[in-house]
Amino acid sequence: MTEPRLTRYASGGGCACKIPPGELDALVAALAPAPTAPPGTRPEPRPGTPLPVDPPGELLVGLDGGGDDAAVVRLDAERALVTTADFFTPVVDDPYDWGRIAAANALSDVYAMGGTPWAAVNLLAWPRETLPMELAAEVLRGGRDVAHAAGCQVSGGHSVTAPEPTYGMSVVGLVHPDRMLRLDAAVPGTPLTLTKPLGTGVLNARHKATGTVFPEAVAVMTTLNRDASLAAVAAGVRAGTDVTGFGLLGHAYKLARASGVTVAIEAAAVPLLADARTAVADGFVSGGSRRNLEWVAPHVEFGALPEAGRLLLADAQTSGGLLLAGEIPGHPVIGEVLPRGTAPVVVRG
Template identity: 85%
Template sequence: MTVRLTQFAGGGGCACKIPPGELDALVATLSSDTSQPVAPAAELLVGLDGGGDDAAVVRLDGERAIVTTADFFTPVVDDAYDWGRIAAANALSDVYAMGGTPWAAVNLLAWPRETLPMELAAEVLRGGREVAHAAGCQVSGGHSVTDPEPKYGMSVVGMVDPARMLRLDAAEPGRALTLTKPLGTGVLNARHKATGTVFPEAVAVMTGLNRDASLAAVAAGVRAGTDVTGFGLLGHAYRMARASGVTLALDAAAVPLLADARAAAVDGFVSGGSRRNLDWVAPRVEFGALPEVERLLLADAQTSGGLLLAGEVPGHPVVGEVLPRGEAPVVVRS
């Protein structure tokens, strides 16, 4: 019997994140706390004050800083091996989104051991290890718990040059906006969960590493970036605009989409996470006459999405530009 892993999860992939508005309120309670560690062993370069970057960064010395992150989620596809690959690529992406190189990772696994065979868990771990090894990242051990809902991801440690780091609050007016992967994994994953239809292009995008795009961005002098995941392109664009004190203008027609994404959205395969994204970001976005389905696609909750970069990166589409701060943090031009 074929096991459909997505049927064991209430949400799927990064769409199962805490809604962005609730997360903002939660993080605000920590940001208001001015307590500091006793005799800290390292200087914090990027933390909560940066506006919600993809990872924490602490200085090791003048030319090196440690990047640390953790990311895990419920099954986004039914195939255990592919889910492991997707989750690992997604966790590694947090390091690439800071302009860093992942060095070592440990597994994070929650498993309903009484309802799902451990052989499937082994396939999940195998997929994760394969992608991490392809990235040149060591994988050893981790932590596992029994849980009614399966979850998998990684905690990753990497290295970055502090002078060449990517961060949310460094976007400057006059820069182009580049997006390194097409949108649409959210609606296609929703269709996959509902119907069992497999979308190989979506799997290929989600398992693809952001390594080369990150290296190219750093080499091109880009200093502002983030990866596009559970809050959708609009949500992550808003977070960058807010942190940098600018307006991001997106050209809707220039944003690349996976081949079957628009049809899936038109047919109603939109996750609750994507709709919550749009509800949260809508008051902060100037949409003009952009149709509802196009708004939903721009807010689509991505899993292991690409990098949104404030700068032009060869080989990747320009989807907008950074403007001086206007009335709306994000403007969508149709």
């Protein structure tokens, strides 16, 4: 009996199903903390509501700067807690591979902060009347195997019945407060490194439309960012992010905006998966990638880069690599960080 194609049960797929970045920016801005009232001037709470309490621990990374990859709260001088959650609809048809990809993607938020994941719980939504629960078990097995490969414990989680299958993880990790990677720490004069090739978005779109499997894309999406993160921290890198649903350009713009710099990208130096250019030429570009380009275009100087090249740089990645303001061995330098110029992002070539 042939298993159902999971991607047919989702309107989007992978990180391409994220809320468009422009809308998310507005949403995050609405949640920014209000200025703290001086002692004794807080308004009286409504009857029956709990009194406001200042949470324990110092918030080192939160919503400032447009939202980083995870929240970080200081525990003491040498430890800070990293917490995140990430989930999405099927990006491939194989349930075990989808579980592996989703877990690697969720763990990546901790690696993108320079941290080590310690514990995770599953987040699962499943259309139990249309898809067998045996497939859900395969998804969970894939997630567990990748988390265990990362040295991260997985215990329980939360599940609901829903029209579209959705899976991911909530992850908690640890990081040294003085050795974090963060969006707002990029300084001019440093090289820009990318640790995974682009193109998973267009290849996932082709897979969803045709059923063609791209083993190289699956291998890239299931590869942990652990080694790249460890190498970056050891090399003294302090600024970085991971490249996921907003594409390379979107995440480069967020880093440049938070740090008050300009990020210059050499288009010819950006690594691509083997079939990515062909997929773009054949029209397999997700709506998420097109929305990325529309959002980021006013903040980018493209020069003579053609439309296909712009779409690849804006391609909505799933479980992409790290974008680092610094150089680490074995990964290509794709540009540099400059003093703030006329545009946050400049594309050369």
